[in-house]
Amino acid sequence: MEFTLDKKHEMARSLFREFALNEAKPLAQQTDEEERFPRETVDKMAKFGFLGIPIPKEMGGQGCDVLTYAMAVEELSKVCGTTGVILSAHTSLCADPIMTFGTPEQKEKYLIPLAKGEKLGAFGLTEPGAGTDAQGQQTKAVLDGDEWVLNGSKCFITNGKEADVYVIFAVTGKIEKRGKMMKEISAFIVEKGTPGFSFGVKENKMGIRGSSTYELIFTDCRIPKGNLLGQQGKGFNIAMHTLDGGRIGIAAQALGLAEGALETTIAYVKERKQFGRSIAQFQNTQFELANMATKVQAAQYMVYSAACKKDEYTKNPKISYSVEAAMAKLYAAEVAMEVTTKAVQLHGGYGYIREYDVERMMRDAKITEIYEGTSEVQRMVISGSLLK
Amino acid sequence: MKVVVCVKQVPDTKGGVKFNPDGTLDRAAMLAIMNPDDKAGLEAALKLKDKYGAEVTVLTMGLPKAADVLREAIAMGADKGVLVTDRVLGGADTWATSTTIAGALRNLEYDLIITGRQAIDGDTAQVGPQIAEHLGLPVISYAEELEVDEAAKKVTVKRQFDDRYMMLEASLPCLVTALSELGEPRYMTPGGIFDAVDAEITTWGRNDLKDVDDSNLGLAGSPTKIAKASDKVRKGAGEKVTPDSPEDAVKYIIGKLDEKHAI
Numbered sequence: 001m002e003f004t005l006d007k008k009h010e011m012a013r014s015l016f017r018e019f020a021l022n023e024a025k026p027l028a029q030q031t032d033e034e035e036r037f038p039r040e041t042v043d044k045m046a047k048f049g050f051l052g053i054p055i056p057k058e059m060g061g062q063g064c065d066v067l068t069y070a071m072a073v074e075e076l077s078k079v080c081g082t083t084g085v086i087l088s089a090h091t092s093l094c095a096d097p098i099m100t101f102g103t104p105e106q107k108e109k110y111l112i113p114l115a116k117g118e119k120l121g122a123f124g125l126t127e128p129g130a131g132t133d134a135q136g137q138q139t140k141a142v143l144d145g146d147e148w149v150l151n152g153s154k155c156f157i158t159n160g161k162e163a164d165v166y167v168i169f170a171v172t173g174k175i176e177k178r179g180k181m182m183k184e185i186s187a188f189i190v191e192k193g194t195p196g197f198s199f200g201v202k203e204n205k206m207g208i209r210g211s212s213t214y215e216l217i218f219t220d221c222r223i224p225k226g227n228l229l230g231q232q233g234k235g236f237n238i239a240m241h242t243l244d245g246g247r248i249g250i251a252a253q254a255l256g257l258a259e260g261a262l263e264t265t266i267a268y269v270k271e272r273k274q275f276g277r278s279i280a281q282f283q284n285t286q287f288e289l290a291n292m293a294t295k296v297q298a299a300q301y302m303v304y305s306a307a308c309k310k311d312e313y314t315k316n317p318k319i320s321y322s323v324e325a326a327m328a329k330l331y332a333a334e335v336a337m338e339v340t341t342k343a344v345q346l347h348g349g350y351g352y353i354r355e356y357d358v359e360r361m362m363r364d365a366k367i368t369e370i371y372e373g374t375s376e377v378q379r380m381v382i383s384g385s386l387l388k
Numbered sequence: 389m390k391v392v393v394c395v396k397q398v399p400d401t402k403g404g405v406k407f408n409p410d411g412t413l414d415r416a417a418m419l420a421i422m423n424p425d426d427k428a429g430l431e432a433a434l435k436l437k438d439k440y441g442a443e444v445t446v447l448t449m450g451l452p453k454a455a456d457v458l459r460e461a462i463a464m465g466a467d468k469g470v471l472v473t474d475r476v477l478g479g480a481d482t483w484a485t486s487t488t489i490a491g492a493l494r495n496l497e498y499d500l501i502i503t504g505r506q507a508i509d510g511d512t513a514q515v516g517p518q519i520a521e522h523l524g525l526p527v528i529s530y531a532e533e534l535e536v537d538e539a540a541k542k543v544t545v546k547r548q549f550d551d552r553y554m555m556l557e558a559s560l561p562c563l564v565t566a567l568s569e570l571g572e573p574r575y576m577t578p579g580g581i582f583d584a585v586d587a588e589i590t591t592w593g594r595n596d597l598k599d600v601d602d603s604n605l606g607l608a609g610s611p612t613k614i615a616k617a618s619d620k621v622r623k624g625a626g627e628k629v630t631p632d633s634p635e636d637a638v639k640y641i642i643g644k645l646d647e648k649h650a651i
Contacts, residue, residue: 011463011581019575049577062579072578 003301012068016075019048025079031210032082032360035202037162038210041083046117051090055099059107060115066245066314070252070307077256078263081364082210084256088249089158089211090114093372094121094167097242098189101230110165110189122163123246124154124216125239132377134169134236135183139218141170146225148188150218153200156371160214161199166190167242168216169235185235189227196221207363244322246372247329248310251303254329254336254368258296261336261343261361265289268347279346288346292339299332323385330378333368340365389442389538391433392496394489394503394519395426395461397454401508404619410607411614412479413509415451422457424568425504431571432534432564433502434465440538443467445496449477449488455589462584463576470496474593479607482510486518487604491597493523500543501563505530516565526562532569536560 005013023041031038045051053069055061062068069091077084095114098106113119130136139152150170157166166189173184190197200215230238266289269280279285306328309321340362344351351358369375399405403419422430436442446461448454449472458469472492480488493501501523503516513529520527532553533546547554548567576584594605603609631637645651 006585008582008585011459011576011585012578015463015576015578015581048575049579053578057579062577062582064578064582068578068582 008064009067009071012064013071013075016050016072017078019044019050020075020079020083024076024083028080028082028357028360029355031080032207032363033209033354035204035209037212038080038083038086039162041080042086042120042162045083045087049117050087051117051120052095052115053091055091055095055111055115059099060112062115065307066248066310067304067307070248070303073249073252074256074259074303077253077364078260080210081253081257081361082208084253085158085208085211085250085367086120086162088246088253089123090121090163092246092249093123093158093242094163094165096245097123097167097187097229097238098165100241101187101234101238102189103226105226106189106229114165119164120159120162122157122159122166123242124157124166124168125243126154126156127152128155132374134185134239137169137171137183137185139168139170141172141186141188143172143225144222147222148225148228150188150190150196150221150223152218154216155200156203157214157216158211158371160212160216161202162212164192166192166216167229168218169239172232172235175233184233185239186232187229187235187238188223189229190218190221190223194221194223205367207360207365207367243372244325245310247325247378248303248306248321250368250372251299251306251325251328251332254332254365255296255299255303257361257365257368258292258299258332258336258339261340261358261365262289262292262296264357264361265292265343265346268350272348285346288342292342295335296339299328299335302328302331323382326373326378326381329368329373330375330382333365333375336365336368337362389436389440389499389536390445390497391436391442391500391502392445392447392493392498393426393430393433393461393466394501394516395430395446395448395457396423396504396507396509397421397448397450397457398423398507398509407617407619410479411617412607413617416453420453420456422460423504423507423509425506425508425566427504427573428568428570429502429504429564429566430461430464430466431573432531432566433500434574435571436500436536437465437467440536445470445498447489447492447496448472449480449485449492455591458589459584459587460576462587463580464574465580468590469587470590470592472592472597476594476602476606479610480605481610481612482512482514482518483611484605484607484609486515486522487600487609488597489515490519490522491600492592493519494598495592495596499541499560500536501525501561503563503565505565505567513565516563520563523563526558527565528556528558528562529565530567531564532567534564534566534570 049062052061053064057063073084098111141148168188171183172186175184198217203213272279306324309324313319343358397420400419400421406414406417408414433444444466445468446466447470506513528545530548531545532548535544541560
């Protein structure tokens with residue numbers, strides 16, 4: 001068991017940190033305030049290979065590993081939660097399922113441009129009536145000749161209007177399972193610009209405000225038969241597998257937010273003076289920082305361990321990383337919420353002011369306890385593995 | 389086209405400076421980065437690679453850990469790295485350094501050699517032109533723009549001065565020293581990093597240097613002797629004032645100068 005990063009990962013971390021400080025941090029306030037998608041940062045990430053980190057070189061990617069990708073999301077999220085989730089949704093939720101379940105033709109057509117950063121990806125599972133309960137899906141896909149016809153809508157879709165390629169889930173029929181009739185769910189690849197595919201409302205969110213969260217609407221949207229991803233009826237498995245990986249990305253985002261808030265607070269308490277001395281000299285501050293740092297460190301180990309487990313999975317698909325990913329996401333998200341909240345508290349009144357980064361970080365942190373499986377869902381996954 | 393970029397690992401100005409008892413820098417004990425002017429020179433070379441498919445070799449002299457800057461250069465897109473390292477080369481001044489690097493360059497093929505204008509640790513700006521002199525090459529220093537005409541085998545350089553610039557042409561092979569204006573260095577790529585860490589770095593010692601005399605190498609071969617070296621004295625935090633008007637500002641400054649008996 002190793003607790004130190006090797007040279008490759010150390011160098012990669014310094015790259016991501018430098019990029020985050022130079023490119024993402026200067027835009028973080030504006031991204032949040034104006035709900036502006038940071039297109040220029042995404043274009044630069046594309047140029048330098050960040051959009052294909054864990055994807056093999058022969059598929060247009062960088063040929064690195066999941067740990068490197070998690071570190072990229074972490075470092076970006078330290079300074080801008082929006083930028084972190086853009087990368088996470090693209091990589092984990094769109095490129096990954098196409099890499100895992102796609103046909104050679106689908107990989108050629110969609111994965112390579114996604115990995116090269118020529119296209120941006122998104123994922124549509126959630127519907128107004130289908131969040132945690134995927135069986136609540138209403139979007140339907142009907143095979144008509146050589147085309148699937150999609151009707152329905154998806155909501156809360158990250159990278160919504162900015163993406164080019166979407167992995168979409170829809171009901172394709174009914175199947176009997178353990179004596180019960182269940183919806184048969186399948187996955188599809190849909191391109192932006194397909195007739196019948198449009199965008200609905202843009203969500204006005206508490207945090208990650210620049211991440212372009214939209215409703216997707218499908219009205220007699222015809223896509224080629226060949227855009228079925230994986231086998232018909234295997235959509236639920238594809239979604240669950242994809243979310244297992246996605247949780248590592250969100251755990252890394254949560255970790256980054258917590259680390260960013262901690263670093264910002266350490267700098268602040270050294271400067272801020274009350275009663276004639278810096279507030280860093282008060283024992284309450286010191287103990288709070290110690291607790292925050294300890295939890296951040298524990299979260300980091302869990303996130304990196306889950307990422308390494310997924311790397312093992314790529315070599316040996318018999319290995320499951322589902323529980324590790326759920327634990328990492330559950331813990332890192334709750335640490336992110338706690339640490340950012342304490343960071344605001346240690347900033348006092350200034351922490352409540354928009355101008356200070358910790359205010360944004362606290363709002364950004366909340367979503368990590370909700371999306372890609374709420375903390376409650378993570379507890380279901382974890383306890384399910386304990387009690388099976 | 390073959391381009392060799394000479395780079396130097398220098399102390400990171402964000403870290404502290406440490407000295408050896410003989411007054412030379414204790415490089416092993418300091419955080420290190422690629423010298424910024426050299427990095428701009430590397431960017432110019434990588435642009436030539438993008439445009440003409442030039443082969444880019446990076447060359448450095450230093451401690452074994454100086455291989456880190458070569459790996460960084462490879463992660464940015466350079467093709468090969470050569471490290472010149474040997475105990476007998478330690479403590480070299482600009483003369484001994486340029487002699488050493490020229491000795492290494494005699495083993496390499498090149499159409500263009502790029503060095504940084506100067507390193508942030510020594511600030512001499514001597515090594516680049518000295519290398520050219522050793523190799524009998526034309527040199528254009530202070531380059532802020534660079535164009536290569538591969539067919540005509542010549543380079544056109546915009547050479548910067550404080551108040552003007554010169555447009556100079558030289559036939560290849562030649563040596564150009566780069567200002568930071570020559571190019572905003574690109575980032576490494578994640579995949580480039582993975583390749584760079586596994587890449588083989590060619591390592592040369594004293595015996596691999598061609599046509600050099602021992603009397604011109606290392607501390608012993610350095611005409612420059614360091615009498616004394618010290619870290620710069622840290623300035624205080626200073627005082628920030630926000631006067632209400634320019635007149636008040638002038639009054640304040642005059643008062644301060646008077647207080648210090650400066651006027």
